């Protein structure tokens with residue numbers, strides 16, 4: 001809990017401070033009211049014995065009224081501060097999560113356990129605010145219980161011992177079941193992940209088409225039902241045991257409370273304490289007993305919620321490995337030598353198979369290189385290594401003779417324009433979709449660059465057809481949005497790469513979704529568009545590949561052929577075989 005409380009404190013010091021102060025005040029008011037009512041009752045008892053009303057009697061009555069008013073006001077203000085705190089906490093947490101997520105390595109995202117944590121952390125940012133309120137309530141209950149206990153102790157230390165002795169078993173029982181609940185939740189995590197996945201699958205736009213046409217909805221719903229029934233049964237069984245044990249223990253607690261109460265009544269009946277003192281003590285015993293019990297249940301609910309917050313804290317504690325060194329070098333403004341891979345090997349965590357294997361490769365500055373190979377041969381992985389989204393497991397990659405790891409990461413990325421196969425479709429305006437390619441650019445210069453990039457990537461034709469041109473909201477998520485076809489989205493994404501003033505352009509399957517004419521047009525311009533830049537192109541379409549100065553054939557993470565189109569064709573190797581296969585199917 002302390003790290004969570006630290007986050008709460010950081011999200012709004014003034015609100016938290018005010019909240020604590022008011023909760024302390026709220027805790028003291030009931031004790032003070034009880035003390036005042038003792039004085040009032042004793043005053044009335046005096047009258048019944050034909051003695052005059054004590055001095056200040058009506059002042060005490062007024063004080064009780066004042067305390068009641070103050071109590072009401074305090075409660076309402078606490079409610080107001082709680083809602084402020086909830087907003088601030090979830091905003092602060094969301095910002096921290098976004099900032100942290102941006103700093104993390106891409107590899108972290110590919111680890112399902114980590115990804116799960118991130119997902120839950122995101123939900124918790126808004127979901128777990130109940131815990132923060134419960135913590136405030138706990139503080140109030142502790143102060144109140146301590147106040148009541150002090151009162152009872154002042155009257156009779158043994159009475160307090162009796163009360164606490166009867167409550168401790170309940171506390172131990174609650175802790176025991178809270179722990180069982182915790183470990184059950186932990187064991188259920190993998191199944192819960194599957195359940196969450198099925199729920200999303202069963203009700204998402206992306207899966208709706210296939211689910212309908214393959215008639216899968218019923219199948220997945222049944223799977224969901226089976227899994228969630230299992231969880232339900234486990235939880236019910238634990239809940240039942242908790243109920244029986246809790247009931248038995250509360251019997252003990254109630255007996256303790258009534259034991260103490262009877263003792264106080266007996267003392268009043270025998271005249272050793274005044275009726276006012278009896279009311280005061282009876283109130284204190286009831287207050288202490290109910291507050292101590294509430295402390296346990298509040299604490300148990302906090303522990304329950306804290307279980308989920310451990311994911312959040314685990315997420316915050318992940319440290320990225322791919323970072324800039326202190327005093328890292330800026331990336332070269334004009335790349336001279338290009339990229340060199342020296343004995344580079346790479347395997348994904350959790351899988352010892354080498355996806356890239358002892359690779360030696362030179363991508364000269366200004367060269368246009370195409371990377372071909374069958375599915376799963378490591379082409380995209382190679383791009384991720386060149387852009388330092390991953391670091392090689394062995395070997396090193398040099399840019400102009402300097403290890404990529406010695407460059408400042410941001411500066412390195414600013415020199416690279418890359419569009420991946422699974423590029424992002426930003427559900428924003430068409431302009432924003434292109435402008436994010438160089439987010440720091442503003443004003444008229446940005447507008448000029450956006451239009452130029454759209455023209456180069458053929459996105460201009462798509463945008464001209466949109467009712468609101470560059471201002472058109474794209475995608476279906478928001479009102480007034482227009483969805484684009486796969487190829488149209490790809491043209492817009494490509495414009496993003498041109499928007500960036502990068503020296504190294506990487507296009508992973510840039511024409512995969514383009515029609516034949518667009519592909520032809522695009523590659524007619526490819527030479528001029530990549531003028532003065534180093535370009536790396538990944539494609540399965542040989543009509544695209546042949547435009548490159550140099551073609552690399554990747555197989556099992558190694559370069560097995562290297563040369564221009566004509567030479568590789570003449571050599572009659574793998575490239576030639578793949579090319580002929582594709583060409584034959586077109587004839």
Ligand SMILES: Nc1ncnc2c1ncn2[C@@H]1O[C@H](COP(=O)(O)OP(=O)(O)OP(=O)(O)O)[C@@H](O)[C@H]1O
Nearest residue numbers: 110348351355373374375376377378379380381382
């Ligand atoms: N995150 C990952 N974790 C584990 N293995 C991965 C991961 N990403 C890719 N791989 C594996 O690495 C190999 C190379 O993948 P990569 O995406 O680099 O291939 P590719 O040549 O780009 O394929 P394609 O032509 O299908 O796009 C594949 O066998 C794949 O299973």
